[in-house]
Amino acid sequence: LSGKNRYHVFDPEHDRQARAQHEALAAIKYALDQGQFRLYYQPKVNMRSGKVIGSEALIRWLHPEDGLRPPAEFLPYVEDTDLSIELGEWVIHEALKQLARWQEEGLGIQVSVNITAHHLMQPDFAQRLKELLDEFPQVPPRLLELEITESAALEDIGVISDLIDHCHTLGVTFALDDFGAGYSSLTYLRRLPVDILKIDQSFVRDMLLDPNDMAIVAGVISLSLEFGRRVIAEGVETAEHGMKLLAMNCELAQGYGIARPMPAEAFLPWVKTFNPDARWAEAYTDMLI
Numbered sequence: 001l002s003g004k005n006r007y008h009v010f011d012p013e014h015d016r017q018a019r020a021q022h023e024a025l026a027a028i029k030y031a032l033d034q035g036q037f038r039l040y041y042q043p044k045v046n047m048r049s050g051k052v053i054g055s056e057a058l059i060r061w062l063h064p065e066d067g068l069r070p071p072a073e074f075l076p077y078v079e080d081t082d083l084s085i086e087l088g089e090w091v092i093h094e095a096l097k098q099l100a101r102w103q104e105e106g107l108g109i110q111v112s113v114n115i116t117a118h119h120l121m122q123p124d125f126a127q128r129l130k131e132l133l134d135e136f137p138q139v140p141p142r143l144l145e146l147e148i149t150e151s152a153a154l155e156d157i158g159v160i161s162d163l164i165d166h167c168h169t170l171g172v173t174f175a176l177d178d179f180g181a182g183y184s185s186l187t188y189l190r191r192l193p194v195d196i197l198k199i200d201q202s203f204v205r206d207m208l209l210d211p212n213d214m215a216i217v218a219g220v221i222s223l224s225l226e227f228g229r230r231v232i233a234e235g236v237e238t239a240e241h242g243m244k245l246l247a248m249n250c251e252l253a254q255g256y257g258i259a260r261p262m263p264a265e266a267f268l269p270w271v272k273t274f275n276p277d278a279r280w281a282e283a284y285t286d287m288l289i
């Protein structure tokens, strides 16, 4: 007998889970074919200059009966399956399509997309990425950023590092998402050629209350400077968070305090009316040097 299926003890709970997983995947595949997925875009801003520097594309399932479903409700089923590759390619394609539209409208900002480890580890990932970029010659590849999580990056640091280097030659950039939430050692970070670190939102959220979280945020900011990486704070919910981050020399931010993720059509109007001085009012003016 080979290693697979060595244990044949019937386990009803396992059987139920396998069935649920199977049904969920079938439903997601159907939804993808039916065009039920949407990308929402959440602005990333420079709090010091008040400029909108980019946006993160976040997937939503516009379910005909249940309405808008967040990724936490369906992505877990997809992770580690080949459907994550198909879905991931759809996301990149859709983001490039949107970048092309924004180019036409004179909005030259970056779009970041989230990539699973399983997708990234495909041997032809860089080649497929190149093909997708080639479909949109009007989009400068540097406007596409790929976000990978710390745990994804650690699956095989050598392979991932080479892959990032390869994709860099295509012009795209990389962000290390949810930084601090995983288990990476500093050695790993040094070996990983990512362009920007995203401080995990759990630390940002609690940093004003919890000195330990504050220490982690401060640590990630100085680490990024030491290693010559940029840094952005996620989960910036209040002006107080923004102010404190600015004081610690973290200028880039993303969070509900700036804007929630929004449909693509809402983004350009939002950029046009975005006025950091009004939005963050008193908190801001002191900080603008």
Ligand code: C2E
Pocket: 042, 057, 058, 059, 070, 071, 072, 075, 091, 113, 114, 115, 116, 147, 177, 178, 201, 234, 235, 236, 237, 254, 255, 256, 257, 261
């Ligand atoms: P993430 O990449 O860390 O994205 C940030 C998440 O935090 C988003 O949730 C966003 O809506 C939320 N968020 C942003 N600012 C704030 C804030 O100030 N406060 C709070 N409480 N939350 C904030 P969302 O859209 O539900 O996505 C959750 C996760 O699902 C993402 O975390 C990412 O890991 C994954 N995801 C989303 N879209 C995609 C995708 O297209 N592909 C893949 N592979 N994963 C995706």
Ligand code: MG
Pocket: 056, 114, 147, 177
């Ligand atoms: Mg992300």
Ligand code: MG
Pocket: 177, 178, 198, 200, 201, 234
């Ligand atoms: Mg994150």
Ligand code: MG
Pocket: 178
């Ligand atoms: Mg996350």
